[in-house]
Amino acid sequence: MDYLSTKYLRSRKIPSTACSGCGLGQCHKALVKAIDEVGFGINDIIWGTSIGCAGRQTYATWKGDSFAGTHGRVYAIARGLRLALPPEKKLVLSVGDGDAFGIGFNHLLHAVRTNTQMTVMVCDNLGYQSTGGQYGWTTPEGVVTDSSPYGMFEPNWVQSGRDVLAILREAGATFLARHVSMDGAVLVGTLKKALQNNGFSLVHVVYPCTTNFANTALGTRKPVTIFKWIKDRSAPLGKEKEDTLWRTGVYHDASNSRPEFSQLMREKVAEIHGRHEREGTD
Numbered sequence: 434m435d436y437l438s439t440k441y442l443r444s445r446k447i448p449s450t451a452c453s454g455c456g457l458g459q460c461h462k463a464l465v466k467a468i469d470e471v472g473f474g475i476n477d478i479i480w481g482t483s484i485g486c487a488g489r490q491t492y493a494t495w496k497g498d499s500f501a502g503t504h505g506r507v508y509a510i511a512r513g514l515r516l517a518l519p520p521e522k523k524l525v526l527s528v529g530d531g532d533a534f535g536i537g538f539n540h541l542l543h544a545v546r547t548n549t550q551m552t553v554m555v556c557d558n559l560g561y562q563s564t565g566g567q568y569g570w571t572t573p574e575g576v577v578t579d580s581s582p583y584g585m586f587e588p589n590w591v592q593s594g595r596d597v598l599a600i601l602r603e604a605g606a607t608f609l610a611r612h613v614s615m616d617g618a619v620l621v622g623t624l625k626k627a628l629q630n631n632g633f634s635l636v637h638v639v640y641p642c643t644t645n646f647a648n649t650a651l652g653t654r655k656p657v658t659i660f661k662w663i664k665d666r667s668a669p670l671g672k673e674k675e676d677t678l679w680r681t682g683v684y685h686d687a688s689n690s691r692p693e694f695s696q697l698m699r700e701k702v703a704e705i706h707g708r709h710e711r712e713g714t715d
């Protein structure tokens with residue numbers, strides 16, 4: 434175990450539950466490093482997760498308090514917790530693409546709309562990999578998966594003029610970014626900014642699945658092939674090429690520009706109590 438794992442993660446969850454060669458560990462490590470560099474301690478963070486590969490790896494891995502939701506419901510649970518917790522505690526969620534952009538999208542939108550403090554890292558393995566490799570909401574067009582043997586034919590959330598981050602921006606998110614898991618220090622830098630927003634932050638991180646996605650899409654489970662395939666299809670914002678699938682960097686940063694939901698709620702409750710006290714009513 435390295436220094437960060439020893440400091441922040443439970444030893445029984447190391448090594449991780451991910452398959453050999455999976456890029457999920459890069460996502461998780463970048464987030465733990467960002468937490469460390471921002472200066473948060475174990476007791477400052479409540480870590481939430483959901484279902485799938487991302488949930489399996491991060492459930493009860495954080496040494497401090499953690500929680501998990503059923504598929505797609507963790508954002509609603511997080512909103513309730515946000516109201517119950519002291520403001521200085523920070524919510525961090527690591528979830529999958531199916532959870533955030535599929536079954537949980539409605540719940541996610543309401544966390545966004547209300548600008549509820551949570552830093553959501555969407556670990557995107559380009560489909561439903563924990564159930565065998567079916568296509569999902571972010572599977573690239575034309576890619577062969579277990580459930581699209583003739584190529585992915587459904588419109589997805591990231592191509593042909595659609596971008597799920599644009600929807601989230603329109604809904605009121607105050608911090609939005611996209612990366613690939615091999616972005617290293619740049620990804621850590623973005624996650625640090627996301628953590629410092631007292632509002633809703635989301636960082637979409639595409640990572641390589643060696644076991645299912647690589648096997649059906651590329652015909653090999655070799656990590657080097659799928660890592661290169663993803664890296665070659667990513668480029669920093671402003672430096673994209675014609676075949677760039679994932680433009681990386683910060684898409685929208687309006688950190689701390691509008692009231693956080695639980696803060697707003699506390700102020701409203703105090704105002705109503707004050708009014709009743711002045712008026713002598715209950």
Ligand code: SF4
Pocket residue numbers: 450451452453454455456457486558562563641642643644645646
């Ligand atoms: S199924 Fe794919 S995404 Fe899930 S842990 Fe294994 S390699 Fe990673």
